[in-house]
Amino acid sequence: MAGMNKESKWSRLPVISHLRKSVGLQRTMLVIGLVLSGIFVLTAIFAPLIAPYGFAQSSDESGRFGAQMPPSPDHLWGTTVGGYDVFSRVIWGAPTAALVIIVAVVLSIFAGIILGLISGYLGGWIDRVLVVVADAIYAFPALLLAIVMSIVISGGQSNLFGGIMAAGIALTVVFVPQYFRVTRAETLRLKAEPFVESAKVVGASNIRIMSRHVFRNATRTLPLIFTLNASEAILTLAGLGFLGFGIEPTSAAEWGYDLNRALADASSGIWWTGLFPGLAIVLTVLGLTLVGESMNDLNDPRLRGRKRAGKTRTQEGRTTVETVPTVADVDGTGVEAAK
Amino acid sequence: MTQIATPSNLGKPVLSIDHLKVTFATDGGDVPAVKDVSLDVGSGEVVAIVGESGSGKTVTAKTILGLLPETAVSSGAVVLNGNDVISVSAQKMRQIRGKDVAMVFQEPSTALNPVFTVGWQISEGIRAHGKVSKKEARARAIEALTKVGIPDPEHRVDYYPHQFSGGQKQRVVIAAALALNPGLIVADEPSTALDVTVQAEILQLLRDLRDQYGVSIVLITHNMGVVADLADRVVVMYQGDVVEEADATALFANPQQDYTKKLLAAVPHLGRNSASAGFAASPPKFGEVLVQAKNLEIEYPGRLGQPAFKAVDRVSFQISAGEVYGLVGESGSGKTTIGRCIAGLNRATGGSLKVFDYEMVGFKERTFKPLRKDIGFVFQDPAASFNPHLTIGECVAEPVAIHEKRSARDIRKRVLELMDAVQLPSNFIDRYPHELSGGQRQRASLARALSLNPKLLVADEPTSALDVSVQAKVLELFKEIQAEFGFAALFISHDLAVVDMLAHRVGVLLRGEFVEEGIGNQIMSDPQHPYTQRLVASLPVPDPALQAQRREAHRAMFSS
Numbered sequence: 001m002a003g004m005n006k007e008s009k010w011s012r013l014p015v016i017s018h019l020r021k022s023v024g025l026q027r028t029m030l031v032i033g034l035v036l037s038g039i040f041v042l043t044a045i046f047a048p049l050i051a052p053y054g055f056a057q058s059s060d061e062s063g064r065f066g067a068q069m070p071p072s073p074d075h076l077w078g079t080t081v082g083g084y085d086v087f088s089r090v091i092w093g094a095p096t097a098a099l100v101i102i103v104a105v106v107l108s109i110f111a112g113i114i115l116g117l118i119s120g121y122l123g124g125w126i127d128r129v130l131v132v133v134a135d136a137i138y139a140f141p142a143l144l145l146a147i148v149m150s151i152v153i154s155g156g157q158s159n160l161f162g163g164i165m166a167a168g169i170a171l172t173v174v175f176v177p178q179y180f181r182v183t184r185a186e187t188l189r190l191k192a193e194p195f196v197e198s199a200k201v202v203g204a205s206n207i208r209i210m211s212r213h214v215f216r217n218a219t220r221t222l223p224l225i226f227t228l229n230a231s232e233a234i235l236t237l238a239g240l241g242f243l244g245f246g247i248e249p250t251s252a253a254e255w256g257y258d259l260n261r262a263l264a265d266a267s268s269g270i271w272w273t274g275l276f277p278g279l280a281i282v283l284t285v286l287g288l289t290l291v292g293e294s295m296n297d298l299n300d301p302r303l304r305g306r307k308r309a310g311k312t313r314t315q316e317g318r319t320t321v322e323t324v325p326t327v328a329d330v331d332g333t334g335v336e337a338a339k
Numbered sequence: 340m341t342q343i344a345t346p347s348n349l350g351k352p353v354l355s356i357d358h359l360k361v362t363f364a365t366d367g368g369d370v371p372a373v374k375d376v377s378l379d380v381g382s383g384e385v386v387a388i389v390g391e392s393g394s395g396k397t398v399t400a401k402t403i404l405g406l407l408p409e410t411a412v413s414s415g416a417v418v419l420n421g422n423d424v425i426s427v428s429a430q431k432m433r434q435i436r437g438k439d440v441a442m443v444f445q446e447p448s449t450a451l452n453p454v455f456t457v458g459w460q461i462s463e464g465i466r467a468h469g470k471v472s473k474k475e476a477r478a479r480a481i482e483a484l485t486k487v488g489i490p491d492p493e494h495r496v497d498y499y500p501h502q503f504s505g506g507q508k509q510r511v512v513i514a515a516a517l518a519l520n521p522g523l524i525v526a527d528e529p530s531t532a533l534d535v536t537v538q539a540e541i542l543q544l545l546r547d548l549r550d551q552y553g554v555s556i557v558l559i560t561h562n563m564g565v566v567a568d569l570a571d572r573v574v575v576m577y578q579g580d581v582v583e584e585a586d587a588t589a590l591f592a593n594p595q596q597d598y599t600k601k602l603l604a605a606v607p608h609l610g611r612n613s614a615s616a617g618f619a620a621s622p623p624k625f626g627e628v629l630v631q632a633k634n635l636e637i638e639y640p641g642r643l644g645q646p647a648f649k650a651v652d653r654v655s656f657q658i659s660a661g662e663v664y665g666l667v668g669e670s671g672s673g674k675t676t677i678g679r680c681i682a683g684l685n686r687a688t689g690g691s692l693k694v695f696d697y698e699m700v701g702f703k704e705r706t707f708k709p710l711r712k713d714i715g716f717v718f719q720d721p722a723a724s725f726n727p728h729l730t731i732g733e734c735v736a737e738p739v740a741i742h743e744k745r746s747a748r749d750i751r752k753r754v755l756e757l758m759d760a761v762q763l764p765s766n767f768i769d770r771y772p773h774e775l776s777g778g779q780r781q782r783a784s785l786a787r788a789l790s791l792n793p794k795l796l797v798a799d800e801p802t803s804a805l806d807v808s809v810q811a812k813v814l815e816l817f818k819e820i821q822a823e824f825g826f827a828a829l830f831i832s833h834d835l836a837v838v839d840m841l842a843h844r845v846g847v848l849l850r851g852e853f854v855e856e857g858i859g860n861q862i863m864s865d866p867q868h869p870y871t872q873r874l875v876a877s878l879p880v881p882d883p884a885l886q887a888q889r890r891e892a893h894r895a896m897f898s899s
Contacts, residue, residue, distance in 0.1 A: 199726075
């Protein structure tokens with residue numbers, strides 16, 4: 001019994017449940033997104049093992065790497081103008097990006113959900129004030145805010161911590177209204193649901209209602225916003241780096257900064273310094289966006305593609321346990337269709 | 340496709356369905372909605388398709404108009420004026436819709452587009468079939484509105500849907516269906532969303548249309564009273580199959596199949612099995628007064644600059660321990676507001692409402708909270724009244740967990756007792772609400788309401804979202820449990836027959852005011868106020884002969 005429960009809970013997890021109910025093109029999109037995001041996450045975790053050199057290493061036992069060297073067996077993707085190994089820099093960029101996502105999204109999810117629940121459930125003047133503030137923040141450009149933050153936190157002199165926190169906090173401020181609005185709207189809807197009223201009739205306290213009855217129901221769409229925001233976080237970090245507010249190359253590797261340094265190389269035919277960090281940004285953002293978009297489509301029963309009725313049996317490879325109850329009828333449909 | 344239609348007794352059939360089969364693709368695999376349905380509809384005939392939810396009656400109706408969603412696959416033949424609807428092209432289907440067959444939907448307020456005038460919406464169909472000038476389309480829209488008995492159609496053709504009442508909106512929907520004089524109208528639960536008195540008018544209208552214009556009608560309904568009132572022939576469906584097909588009189592007098600018999604037996608009859616039988620002669624003694632309302636007023640605040648809306652106006656009644664009090668009224672009568680007010684979900688604004696001697700006018704949540712454990716509440720929609728993330732066991736245990744400090748084992752034991760009391764198997768304790776059927780959920784809802792042995796139970800339309808057969812069982816259970824636990828109850832319903840089965844005393848509400856109050860079966864059998872009389876007379880009974888008599892009496896009563 002316990003085992004069965006575990007399995008059903010496991011398969012109800014956001015991404016896994018989505019993968020199970022997807023078919024066709026939607027499944028392909030989701031799988032591509034998952035593979036790209038998976039590569040990103042694995043790279044971020046195992047960067048020290050994968051990268052042949054450190055992110056700020058410009059020489060080894062055999063001497064200096066040399067600047068702007070084309071790809072060679074020693075340096076798979078060549079070296080940069082500063083004499084760093086491009087391949088290693090790209091690999092080391094993944095943990096930096098992942099940290100920014102974690103800081104930004106974790107901070108904003110906590111703040112956004114708590115504010116959303118309180119604002120939606122309690123209503124009144126708290127609600128009105130919070131909504132106005134959220135609206136005001138919407139009008140703020142994320143990049144501008146991030147630049148201000150980076151100056152405030154580290155006086156413009158970015159190191160690893162300063163750079164990540166600047167980008168992370170700027171993004172938090174921008175993302176909080178999004179989580180806040182979604183949670184608040186759901187809370188408002190749920191507040192009128194009979195099961196919340198029933199808890200009220202029973203005499204449950206506000207905190208108990210919010211935490212036990214509203215919270216879990218109100219946060220179902222958040223994985224979706226999370227993936228979409230994650231890609232936005234990467235873009236903002238890269239944008240900051242590109243503008244020169246990034247992280248110093250000696251503190252951490254950062255794709256946007258490398259792109260900026262590669263600007264001048266592009267016109268002189270040195271393609272490898274810009275291409276690989278650029279690709280890393282594009283593929284990571286693409287992967288996260290694909291996961292987010294497919295989850296969005298799969299969440300909505302009207303957008304979700306399904307196998308055509310009566311064909312379940314013919315795709316032997318795809319037949320899952322779910323189809324068992326209707327097997328008897330499927331045979332009949334096949335006969336009818338053939339006729 | 341071969342045409343195998345058997346000629347019905349009324350000449351060439353307008354519609355003939357032959358071995359229809361519809362399967363839906365869902366997340367849980369294929370679901371057969373209609374397995375094998377064959378039926379004919381003759382010209383000028385009213386054929387009713389009855390069945391419980393999930394029987395495939397609405398899917399059958401939608402197939403006739405080619406309105407199935409993309410996930411559905413259908414086979415067999417649906418022949419309408421020589422065209423097989425299943426295999427025709429989309430363009431041909433568009434020509435057939437409106438001209439040969441039209442549809443009347445369940446909910447008139449959502450079937451009409453709120454931003455266009457009703458005249459525009461009726462002419463839209465007319466102008467979609469051939470070139471018709473604006474002027475002529477308008478004239479024909481007026482004609483259609485006249486047919487369905489909308490007063491002053493020349494002016495009201497330019498009204499917007501919100502300017503009509505619910506019954507009139509349904510008339511407009513019917514007018515739009517009639518605009519092109521189709522041979523067949525498919526009416527999917529045309530009166531379910533309407534109040535009984537309005538329902539009677541709409542059924543009368545459909546009957547007149549059939550008599551005057553010879554329109555055939557396919558009537559989809561779950562209400563046996565409506566079937567008895569209107570149908571010539573009845574097709575009973577169960578889980579996608581036709582169980583029985585017979586003339587209306589024959590079916591009601593002498594049902595052949597077990598399922599049909601069960602279905603008919605489950606329909607509540609007014610005056611049969613009344614809870615208050617014999618009370619007039621010897622009124623029973625109830626205990627102390629639990630709820631006392633004196634000139635109770637409940638207002639909803641109006642928008643800025645608009646006056647407040649008075650939902651309940653000068654209502655007085657009392658509920659004693661052990662008594663079941665029934666509140667009857669149509670939508671908007673304020674019956675639910677009163678129930679919610681007693682449970683502290685709405686605020687009373689005037690007069691006096693005492694619940695366990697606690698004055699609810701100007702109540703404070705903090706001081707009222709200790710009393711909440713003595714009030715149970717059963718909500719209308721069993722699907723929405725449980726937190727989807729908690730198991731049934733956790734949901735039922737919620738009140739106990741809040742009010743009593745007990746160990747987890749103790750709570751579980753209590754939940755099992757309750758589940759037993761409402762006749763739910765004990766292994767349901769670990770299931771999630773969506774894994775239960777509507778009836779089972781409503782039992783669990785009852786278990787939750789009873790978990791703290793409340794002195795008072797408020798039941799707000801607890802059975803109106805359930806099928807008749809399920810409703811009968813839940814009502815039976817309610818009656819048994821009430822007798823066993825002896826709590827007082829406020830039972831709110833729009834269905835007179837249901838209230839009569841359970842309530843000892845009944846109050847009839849009209850627009851927030853009491854029009855009549857007294858012993859249940861006295862009010863039902865001998866209503867004094869004209870509104871109550873109309874309410875009782877409008878309720879269709881599941882017996883065609885008796886219903887025909889009642890209809891005549893009803894008409895005589897209100898035309899004079």
